[in-house]
Amino acid sequence: MGVVKFTNHADQMIESLTLDFQGQSKVFLHHDMGTARPRNVSESYLFSRHADLHCDQGIQQKGNYFWPFAFRIPLFAAPRLLDSEFPEIFYPELPWRGDFVNEPFTAHPLPPSMQEMGRSMCSIQYKLAASLVYRLPASSKSKKMQASRTIPVQSLDMSSATSSGPGNAYVIHRHTFPEGKSSSSQHFLHLLPGFRGEQQSYTDVKICFSALLPKTLNLNVRQALSIPICCAMKKGPPDVSVVVPRAILEVHSAKISLFQHTRIRAGSHSNETVKRIFTRKGSCVIPITRSTSKATSNEEGEVDTTWVDLCNVIDLTVPTKSITPSFSTYNIARFHSLEVRFCLCLGGHKNRMVLRRVPIQVLPQTSGELAKRLNEGLEADDAHGCGLLGLQWRGREEARAALVYDGWTFMADVDDDLYPAFPPPAYAP
Numbered sequence: 001m002g003v004v005k006f007t008n009h010a011d012q013m014i015e016s017l018t019l020d021f022q023g024q025s026k027v028f029l030h031h032d033m034g035t036a037r038p039r040n041v042s043e044s045y046l047f048s049r050h051a052d053l054h055c056d057q058g059i060q061q062k063g064n065y066f067w068p069f070a071f072r073i074p075l076f077a078a079p080r081l082l083d084s085e086f087p088e089i090f091y092p093e094l095p096w097r098g099d100f101v102n103e104p105f106t107a108h109p110l111p112p113s114m115q116e117m118g119r120s121m122c123s124i125q126y127k128l129a130a131s132l133v134y135r136l137p138a139s140s141k142s143k144k145m146q147a148s149r150t151i152p153v154q155s156l157d158m159s160s161a162t163s164s165g166p167g168n169a170y171v172i173h174r175h176t177f178p179e180g181k182s183s184s185s186q187h188f189l190h191l192l193p194g195f196r197g198e199q200q201s202y203t204d205v206k207i208c209f210s211a212l213l214p215k216t217l218n219l220n221v222r223q224a225l226s227i228p229i230c231c232a233m234k235k236g237p238p239d240v241s242v243v244v245p246r247a248i249l250e251v252h253s254a255k256i257s258l259f260q261h262t263r264i265r266a267g268s269h270s271n272e273t274v275k276r277i278f279t280r281k282g283s284c285v286i287p288i289t290r291s292t293s294k295a296t297s298n299e300e301g302e303v304d305t306t307w308v309d310l311c312n313v314i315d316l317t318v319p320t321k322s323i324t325p326s327f328s329t330y331n332i333a334r335f336h337s338l339e340v341r342f343c344l345c346l347g348g349h350k351n352r353m354v355l356r357r358v359p360i361q362v363l364p365q366t367s368g369e370l371a372k373r374l375n376e377g378l379e380a381d382d383a384h385g386c387g388l389l390g391l392q393w394r395g396r397e398e399a400r401a402a403l404v405y406d407g408w409t410f411m412a413d414v415d416d417d418l419y420p421a422f423p424p425p426a427y428a429p
Contacts, residue, residue, distance in 0.1 A: 004053060004067040004130050008060055015133040015142060017054035021071045022129070023047050023110070023153070027331045028121040029266040040266035044090075044330040046077040046110065046124075053130075059137060073126075073153060075373060076385030077108040077329065095263060095333035107385035111327040112155040112364065114334070120271045122264045122332050126151045155325050155364045156373070157218075158391070170212040170228075175353040177207040177346060207233045207288070207346065209249065212307075213338055213358050217318060219325065219365040225316040227256065227340070228307040232289040247288040250345040254310060256280050257339040258360075260323060264332050277323050277336075282314035325364035336362050 004019065023046035030039050053067040090098055097108055115123040129148040135141065212228045231249040258277040263270065286308045310316065326335050338360050342353040370391075378386065 001068070001070045002128070004069065006065045006067075006132065008062050008065060011059055011061055011137065013058065013135045013137065014054060014056065014060045014065075015135060016052070016131075017067060017133075018131050019051045019053055019069055020129045020131075021049040021051075021126070021151075023077065023124070023126045025111070025124050025329045025332055026122065027264045027266045029264060029269050029271055030119050031269055031271070040269050042264075042266035042331045046329065047074050048078070071128075072376075072379065074110060074379065075156065075370075075382045077110050079108070090265075090330045095328050095335055096265060097328055097330050108329070109158055109327070109385075110153065110155055111329050111332070112325055113150075113152045114324055114332075116262055116273070118273065120264060120273070122262065124329070124332065126153045154369075155327055156370045157220075157363050158370060169216065170214055171358070173211050173213060173353075173355055173358075175209045175342075175344070175351070177209070177351060207231065209342075209344060209353065211340065211342070211353075211355070213340065213355070214360060216361045216363055217336070218363045219318075219320050219323070220363075222320070223318055224311040225256065225258070225318060225338075227310040227316070229286060229310060230289070230307045231286055247290055248285045249288050251284050251286065252343040252345045252350065253341075254282050254284070254314065254343075255339075255341040256310070256314070256316060258318065258323075259337050259339065260334065261337065262332070262334050266331060278319060280314050280316055282310070284308060284310070284313045320365065323362060326362045336360050 004017065006014075006017070008014075025044040025046055027042040028039065029042070049071050051069055051071070053069060090096065111124050113124055113126060115121075115125075127148050127150055129146065132145045133142050134145065135143065209231045210229065214226060217223065217225065229251070233247070257279045260275045260277055261272060262275070263272040265271075287306050289306055323336070324334060327333070328335075336359070338355070338358040340353075340355040340358070344351045344353065374386075374391065
């Protein structure tokens with residue numbers, strides 16, 4: 001909602017006043033490959049809204065004039081309806097979106113406002129542009145005056161529509177130490193604290209270090225990355241599980257880095273920039289769970305283990321001001337990854353474990369906004385996108401319709417400031 005203000009310093013005829021609200025995704029890609037076109041530019045429209053605020057042929061007197069307006073920001077970007085022979089057509093190629101509606105049959109959530117400068121530049125902007133056509137009484141030629149303003153827009157958290165449950169919040173990575181199948185490896189095990197006094201012969205020993213890396217990161221709160229780690233040892237007979245508290249694994253060093261990737265494309269060329277958000281280092285010790293089990297290798301998760309979360313020993317708080325949510329559009333895609341490095345000391349020997357480019361999705365800082373938007377009602381294009389994502393919105397529309405009885409609308413529990421006195425303009429593609 002807003003108001004267009006016009007100050008008329010002289011009597012003149014205002015023929016028309018129009019207002020456009022558009023979302024644009026722009027890319028300027030510079031490359032030097034000996035070609036005749038070292039610069040490529042790509043511009044894509046995400047959506048467009050249009051409103052006619054004034055249309056009159058009368059003479060307006062000197063003074064100030066105000067035209068109120070209201071636009072509803074869509075939940076999803078509109079598909080680009082282009083001819084298949086258009087030179088700047090975009091095919092669906094990960095991580096970017098495609099231009100076709102039925103390919104890949106997924107909705108295109110509206111990306112947030114962003115701008116990145118450098119040798120290759122890209123931006124996503126949402127602009128309000130007003131155009132006024134006027135003419136002086138003594139003139140037969142019309143003149144045009146324009147004014148624009150950039151509106152910051154945040155993307156909404158739609159992860160609840162695609163998440164399949166809390167069990168898929170982490171992805172597990174394992175590192176297995178050498179198995180004790182020789183006299184040298186048996187000597188290696190006897191060096192461990194808690195095993196030095198035992199005379200058993202370990203014929204089938206497996207020591208496994210596990211790390212759980214999160215799949216998502218929510219920017220709604222001051223959140224720290226939760227990275228649980230553990231170490232377990234399994235051996236053959238006897239068929240009894242025993243936990244030895246003195247058996248420990250020393251994490252000599254742990255280095256966790258979070259990266260932000262921005263990939264752009266224009267024409268047949270693409271480029272990727274990487275920004276390091278933060279790097280944290282630390283060390284700790286974790287107990288080795290010593291157990292015997294008849295479980296096979298694909299049942300290792302059933303063995304009881306002791307987990308230690310690295311966020312309790314290392315400051316893994318994410319600086320929310322330095323990171324933006326993950327998104328993808330036709331020519332710009334922003335995604336994030338983790339890099340984790342471990343140096344593990346076991347029996348006086350060091351083992352290294354490196355995990356690179358582990359994907360993590362950063363969710364926007366818009367808690368509760370999606371439910372609020374669904375309660376306010378949907379337009380035709382948003383309804384199509386919600387149907388593709390599986391968002392439940394039809395029940396909300398029926399609940400709103402139930403408030404109307406015999407021509408009267410009961411609004412006792414609704415804030416009047418949320419509902420303008422005039423409806424927003426219809427969607428214009």
